[in-house]
Amino acid sequence: MRDAADAIIAHHAEPDIAASSRDGRDALDFIPVCSGPRLATFRGGAVHLDRPAGSMAFVAESHYATVFLSPLLGALSAVGSSKLRVFDAPVGMLGIVPAGVDGSTIWPTARESVSIAITPASLLELAEHELDAGGVDLQALNSVVVDPTAHRIAELLKAELRDKPAANELYVDSLITLFGVHLLRNYSGIDRPQSPIRGGLSPHNARRVRDYLVEHLSDKLSIAELAALCGLSPSHFIKAFAQTFGQRPYQYLTNLRLDHAVRLLEEQGMTIAEIAHLSGFSSQSHLTSTLRKHRGLTPAQLRRRS
Numbered sequence: 001m002r003d004a005a006d007a008i009i010a011h012h013a014e015p016d017i018a019a020s021s022r023d024g025r026d027a028l029d030f031i032p033v034c035s036g037p038r039l040a041t042f043r044g045g046a047v048h049l050d051r052p053a054g055s056m057a058f059v060a061e062s063h064y065a066t067v068f069l070s071p072l073l074g075a076l077s078a079v080g081s082s083k084l085r086v087f088d089a090p091v092g093m094l095g096i097v098p099a100g101v102d103g104s105t106i107w108p109t110a111r112e113s114v115s116i117a118i119t120p121a122s123l124l125e126l127a128e129h130e131l132d133a134g135g136v137d138l139q140a141l142n143s144v145v146v147d148p149t150a151h152r153i154a155e156l157l158k159a160e161l162r163d164k165p166a167a168n169e170l171y172v173d174s175l176i177t178l179f180g181v182h183l184l185r186n187y188s189g190i191d192r193p194q195s196p197i198r199g200g201l202s203p204h205n206a207r208r209v210r211d212y213l214v215e216h217l218s219d220k221l222s223i224a225e226l227a228a229l230c231g232l233s234p235s236h237f238i239k240a241f242a243q244t245f246g247q248r249p250y251q252y253l254t255n256l257r258l259d260h261a262v263r264l265l266e267e268q269g270m271t272i273a274e275i276a277h278l279s280g281f282s283s284q285s286h287l288t289s290t291l292r293k294h295r296g297l298t299p300a301q302l303r304r305r306s
Contacts, residue, residue: 027040027044027045027061027062027119028040028044028117031047031117036049036050036051036161037161037162038161039172041169041173043173043176043180044063044117044176045116045117045176046114046116046117046157046161046172046175046176047117048113048114048157048158048161048162049111049112049114050110050111050112051110051111051112053110056105057103058102058104059101059102059103060097060098060099060100060101060103061099062099062117062118062119063096063097063117063123063138063183064096064097064115064116065094065097065115065118065150065179066094066095066113066114066115067092067094067095067114067115067116067147067151067153067154068089068091068113069091069112069113069114069151069154069158070110070112071089071090072088072089072107072109073088073089073108074086074108074109075087075088075089075105075106075107075108075111076106077095077103077142079097079101079102079103079140079142080102080103080140084104084106085142089111091146091151092146092150092151093147094146094147094150095142096138096140096141096183096187097140098138098139098140099119099120099138101140113154114155114161116154116157116176116179118179120136122224123136123184125224126177126180126233126234126235136184136188138184138187138188139187139188141187150182153175153178153179153182156175157175165283165285165289166281166282166283166286169220169221169222170222170250170253171250173223174223174249177235177238178235178238181234181235199243200241200242200243200244200245201240201241201244206245208229209226209241212229213252213253213256214256217256217257217278217279218277218278218279218280223237223249226241226249253280254290254294255294258279258294258295260280261281261287262295262302264278264279265299265303266303272284272300272303275299284299
């Protein structure tokens with residue numbers, strides 16, 4: 001089904017500069033901008049595709065995986081040196097294209113899917129930290145395999161990319177990290193991982209992470225850099241953080257940013273747009289929608305009340 005993944009990337013696609021939130025993040029650059037909403041993150045990126053009939057050919061520069069969110073009949077695909085084959089894709093079907101592998105795909109009807117890119121360096125880092133392995137042997141998947149776990153992650157990515165005013169980068173990066181670990185555990189030649197860490201963060205690491213989040217409230221943050229502060233793998237860090245703080249990292253960071261924004265709004269000294277920027281929100285509308293959702297007030301209402 002790697003066709004799905006190929007289906008995402010066209011060899012003639014122009015770079016999507018706006019999609020990348022950090023310098024050097026080019027994992028999504030050769031996916032056509034018209035393919036659908038996407039976000040580039042520390043580890044790679046994700047795209048939600050809802051496209052009419054078409055075709056693509058490409059060479060994957062990063063590891064790519066695609067999960068079908070709608071059934072597709074009579075598609076054709078080829079991976080590497082294989083010949084084009086006909087397949088029917090059920091909902092939840094997973095396709096994998098390892099970095100450096102060429103592919104082509106043709107889909108005769110409309111299709112909906114989510115495709116995830118993970119850079120080779122990021123997947124290697126996950127393999128080293130999570131699986132204590134020094135290499136990655138990710139297998140191409142060009143057969144009909146329905147993966148419920150991949151499907152659940154793809155639906156979460158779709159909801160974040162399509163339905164939110166501005167996708168939360170830390171949340172998307174967390175999902176990509178979890179997806180990468182899932183690929184390593186189930187679609188590579190690497191041994192299965194060690195038992196997960198029991199308990200939460202140590203008191204020292206909990207203070208260190210919280211102080212770091214407060215100091216970098218307006219910055220773009222990744223799970224990888226937060227995990228590195230504690231000397232943990234990203235997936236272990238997410239679990240330990242949730243056990244310690246009762247929230248996943250992106251939820252906790254959102255509340256810290258909202259608390260900061262509320263304090264600034266009560267001081268009356270800056271515009272709402274300035275406060276949104278200083279509090280780590282991508283725009284005034286992003287702050288407004290997040291504040292309304294979590295605190296039941298808009299910035300203007302809160303400012304009038306104070």
